[in-house]
Amino acid sequence: MSPECTAGPSREQQWSCRLDGDPYAVVTARSLATAVLLGWDADLVEDVVLVTSELVTNAIAHGAAPVVYALTVRKGEEPAIVVEVTDASADLPVQDLPGEVGHFGLWIAEELARVTVHPAPPGKTVRATFDVLDTSLRPSSLQ
Numbered sequence: 387m388s389p390e391c392t393a394g395p396s397r398e399q400q401w402s403c404r405l406d407g408d409p410y411a412v413v414t415a416r417s418l419a420t421a422v423l424l425g426w427d428a429d430l431v432e433d434v435v436l437v438t439s440e441l442v443t444n445a446i447a448h449g450a451a452p453v454v455y456a457l458t459v460r461k462g463e464e465p466a467i468v469v470e471v472t473d474a475s476a477d478l479p480v481q482d483l484p485g486e487v488g489h490f491g492l493w494i495a496e497e498l499a500r501v502t503v504h505p506a507p508p509g510k511t512v513r514a515t516f517d518v519l520d521t522s523l524r525p526s527s528l529q
Contacts, residue, residue: 397462398505406473415442415455422457423467428515433498434467437514440491441471449473457517465518469499474509475493 401422405411419438423431438455445453450473458468481492492512496500499514 393438398458398460400456400458402454402456404452404454404497406453411446411448411453412439415439418455419457419469422459423470428431430467430518434469434516437495437498437516440495441469441512441514444479444491445471445473445512448475448477448479467516468512469514469516472509472511476505476507476509478503478505478510479512 401418403414403418405414408414415438416435419435420431423434434457438457442453442455452472452474454470454472456468456470456472458466458470460466460468479492481490482497492501495512495514499516501512501514504511504513
């Protein structure tokens with residue numbers, strides 16, 4: 387599945403790909419995030435890639451097709467990186483307590499980003515927002 391890049395206003399760019407049916411869905415989404423954020427602060431990229439893995443895994447395991455991954459880079463006064471995973475299941479994600487075997491990906495995501503869930507028929511979008519407070523963490527071409 388090849389990602390599509392859609393350029394919104396000059397202050398925002400979005401890349402997305404449909405992942406259901408992709409046997410390497412998590413690898414595909416991680417690779418997209420890594421390629422888009424090449425040259426960014428390594429810690430920030432690692433956090434985005436980890437949250438991407440957790441949210442895509444949850445959508446593939448517990449959601450319904452279609453599953454779409456989107457990565458948005460917002461520039462300007464309130465720069466941010468936004469990870470969104472949309473699927474067609476109306477079932478909302480459930481956060482289990484850390485320490486249980488598995489099932490705490492949402493907790494990991496909430497530790498690293500601002501996570502919100504947006505129900506929308508027929509399913510939902512789980513969004514993780516990473517505020518980019520330090521402009522030195524961004525490549526100079528995006529400032």
